[in-house]
Amino acid sequence: MATRRCNPKYCEKMVHFPFDNTYAKMPERFFAKVSPTPVANPKLVRVNRELAVELGLDPDELSSDEGLQILAGNKLPERADAIATAYAGHQFGGFVPQLGDGRAILLGEVIDKSGRRRDIQLKGPGRTPFSRGGDGRAAVGPVLREYIVSEAMFALGIPTTRALAAVTTGELVMRETPLPGAIITRVASSHLRVGTFQFFAARRDVEGLRLLADHVIARHYPAIAGSAHPYHALLNEVIEAQAKLVASWLLVGFIHGVMNTDNVSVAGETIDYGPCAFMDEYNPEAVFSAIDTFGRYAYYRQPEIAEWNLARLAECLLPLFGPDSDAAIAHATEALQAFAPIFNSAYQGGLRQKLGLTREREGDNELARDLLNAMVANQADFTLTFRRLADALDGPEGDDGAASLFNHPDDFTEWAVRWRERLAEEEVPTAERRRALLAINPAYIPRNHRVEAVIRAAVDREDFGPFEELLTALSRPFEDQPGFEHYMEPPKEEERVLRTFCGT
Numbered sequence: 105m106a107t108r109r110c111n112p113k114y115c116e117k118m119v120h121f122p123f124d125n126t127y128a129k130m131p132e133r134f135f136a137k138v139s140p141t142p143v144a145n146p147k148l149v150r151v152n153r154e155l156a157v158e159l160g161l162d163p164d165e166l167s168s169d170e171g172l173q174i175l176a177g178n179k180l181p182e183r184a185d186a187i188a189t190a191y192a193g194h195q196f197g198g199f200v201p202q203l204g205d206g207r208a209i210l211l212g213e214v215i216d217k218s219g220r221r222r223d224i225q226l227k228g229p230g231r232t233p234f235s236r237g238g239d240g241r242a243a244v245g246p247v248l249r250e251y252i253v254s255e256a257m258f259a260l261g262i263p264t265t266r267a268l269a270a271v272t273t274g275e276l277v278m279r280e281t282p283l284p285g286a287i288i289t290r291v292a293s294s295h296l297r298v299g300t301f302q303f304f305a306a307r308r309d310v311e312g313l314r315l316l317a318d319h320v321i322a323r324h325y326p327a328i329a330g331s332a333h334p335y336h337a338l339l340n341e342v343i344e345a346q347a348k349l350v351a352s353w354l355l356v357g358f359i360h361g362v363m364n365t366d367n368v369s370v371a372g373e374t375i376d377y378g379p380c381a382f383m384d385e386y387n388p389e390a391v392f393s394a395i396d397t398f399g400r401y402a403y404y405r406q407p408e409i410a411e412w413n414l415a416r417l418a419e420c421l422l423p424l425f426g427p428d429s430d431a432a433i434a435h436a437t438e439a440l441q442a443f444a445p446i447f448n449s450a451y452q453g454g455l456r457q458k459l460g461l462t463r464e465r466e467g468d469n470e471l472a473r474d475l476l477n478a479m480v481a482n483q484a485d486f487t488l489t490f491r492r493l494a495d496a497l498d499g500p501e502g503d504d505g506a507a508s509l510f511n512h513p514d515d516f517t518e519w520a521v522r523w524r525e526r527l528a529e530e531e532v533p534t535a536e537r538r539r540a541l542l543a544i545n546p547a548y549i550p551r552n553h554r555v556e557a558v559i560r561a562a563v564d565r566e567d568f569g570p571f572e573e574l575l576t577a578l579s580r581p582f583e584d585q586p587g588f589e590h591y592m593e594p595p596k597e598e599e600r601v602l603r604t605f606c607g608t
Contacts, residue, residue, distance in 0.1 A: 119165040119174055121181040121224065123212035126323070127294075128185030130315060135187040140177025140209055141230025141240070143285070145274025148172050149568055150251070150575075152268050155291065159216050159224070159268070166269060175269045175289055177209070177229035184211045188232035192306050193299035193366025194416060196400055201306040203299060203366050204234025207242060210295060221323060223295050224268065228287040228607075241277040245559040246607030247286035248571055250377040252558065254290075256550045256578040257374055262352045263345075264374040265292040284563060293373055296320055298417045299366030305420035314424060324371045335424040339439045343414050345372025347443050350410045351450035354403070355458065356549065357383040357486040361393035361604060363401045363409045365416050379604040382549045384594045386479040386486040392552065392604045407451075411443045458490050459523065460497070460541045462530055471526060475519055482510035485594045489516075490545040494538045496520050497527070546581035547592050550574070552601035554591060 128135070151171070153163035165171050173179040180186055188205035195203075208227045216222050227250075228242025247270050257264040273285035296316070304312035321329050321338055328337035349372050353360065360367070361379040369375040379393035388404035396402075401409060418436035425432035455472040456464060479489055484506075492506035503520050507513035527537070558574050561567040577591040595601070 119171045119181055121183065121212065122160050122214050123183040124215055125185045125212045127213065127319070128187050130319065133312065135189045136233040137186065138188050138209060138232045139180065139186055140226060142178045143176050143273035143275055146172055146176030146178065147272045147274065149270040149272060155266055155268055159214050159222060159291065172271060175271050176273060176287060177226050181211065186211055188234055189295060189300065190234070190303050191297055191299035191366055192302040193364050195364045202303065205232055206235040206238050207240040220293065223292045225290045225292070225295060226287055227290050239277060241285050242287060242607050243277050243279060243283040244272060244286040244562050245283065247288045248559055248562060249555055250288055252550050252555055252574060252578065253377045253380055255575060256581065259579050259581050260356055260546060262356070262374060263349055263372055265290050292375060293371040294323060296370050297366050298368040298370065298413055301417055301420035302365060310423045313420060317421065317424060320370055335421055336435055339418055339421055339436065340442070342370050342417060343439055343443050344446050346410050346414060347446035348450045349374065350406050351447050351454060353406060354451060355454040356546065359383065359390060359392060359403045360406065361396060361401055362606065363406065363413065365413045368413045378606040381552050381604050383486050384551060385483040386476060388480065392602065394603045394605050407447050411440065414443060415440055457544045460493065460527060460537045462532055465529065471522060478510070478515045478519055482512055482515055484509040487546060487549050488592065488594065491547050493545065494541040497534050497538055543582055547584060548577050548581040550578055551595065552604065553595040553599040556601050
């Protein structure tokens with residue numbers, strides 16, 4: 105781990121952030137201006153050099169003493185507009201009219217090298233006016249979890265916030281026990297949420313809703329700006345983005361863990377990695393979040409909850425749909441009815457790809473469902489079962505790898521006979537199909553026991569070597585990586601992690 109500290113002799117120079125801020129120019133009721141609370145003894149854990157370059161930043165400058173002070177919240181970069189944004193939200197179904205960034209501060213926005221606008225935010229830099237009695241800090245464990253899982257999601261091709269850097273603070277944060285503090289620098293297309301709209305709707309602030317909707321359209325969906333009904337189109341766009349996003353979660357076995365409306369990005373990115381987890385054995389009812397005591401956000405319920413959250417967004421937008429309330433409700437209802445077809449198309453299409461099928465045919469959904477049902481009954485590993493289908497392409501002699509994951513191996517081999525019969529209906533060379541299977545079914549996911557081992561090494565020994573090694577393996581999830589095979593394996597019984605925790 106880097107141990108650079110700021111030498112006062114060299115701290116006059118500021119690392120350059122090419123900020124081009126827009127949200128900070130919104131009316132004052134949209135946010136609170138706030139500065140991070142300095143920390144005692146920051147140390148650099150990691151700078152995401154590739155992402156830094158993509159954002160137009162100098163990774164060497166970010167890794168310097170001056171960069172460390174910015175990443176720790178001890179100094180603000182030039183042209184930063186440090187704000188904590190306001191939002192509300194339904195938390196486990198109960199509405200809270202004011203939440204907001206209680207432990208996050210948005211430094212500003214940059215235009216990356218692809219022309220995309222990106223937020224740069226510190227998470228864990230101290231109290232804000234929205235902290236509601238909290239300390240505004242983050243512990244090392246949740247910071248590493250968010251860094252690992254968000255970067256893994258990016259490598260898997262799933263829309264997500266990303267991690268630019270992580271630092272330790274040299275201070276303790278109080279949770280159930282004292283824990284070493286840390287700060288993550290998070291990058292997002294924006295941090296605007298369904299809960300942001302709910303904040304203004306709860307106050308009957310129609311002008312605030314309009315300003316927010318116009319900002320979201322200009323920033324995320326500019327193609328609809330000139331449409332006859334841009335706010336109708338906005339709802340349609342967010343519904344489509346969320347439906348496809350949640351389908352992509354299910355296809356890799358991801359469970360968000362806390363799908364409150366304040367954790368739903370209107371940009372269609374995965375955001376707020378708290379008690380998230382990836383399944384090992386396939387179980388539709390899987391719940392890992394320690395705070396989800398009733399399974400509201402279980403794996404199989406995520407599409408249903410996403411649609412529920414989008415209905416809350418639709419309610420917020422009703423005043424913008426026009427003076428005829430009946431017509432507004434009718435449009436919102438019609439728009440929400442599109443969620444299920446979009447989700448099902450994305451999910452079922454993704455399952456066909458995971459099975460190596462190139463064309464849709466009758467019976468494909470049943471073939472996929474039968475495999476999933478067999479996986480449930482046999483406690484088969486979700487990720488490896490699909491990955492090992494590539495070995496079974498040539499015939500029964502290749503079945504052993506996947507079948508060994510099943511308590512009753514015959515359940516797989518009997519299914520595989522039907523699967524190969526279906527593959528034979530398509531004239532696709534085996535080598536081409538194998539490449540397609542390996543490109544869609546990952547070998548590496550951030551398994552819970554591996555993430556926990558990384559956290560324990562960092563907290564107990566200040567050893568960040570396992571963190572770096574796991575990130576290396578996860579950066580190429582679809583490749584077989586000699587020397588990293590152990591990161592593919594499911595946990596042994598004594599290694600199983602059954603509960604994950606929120607960082608607050």
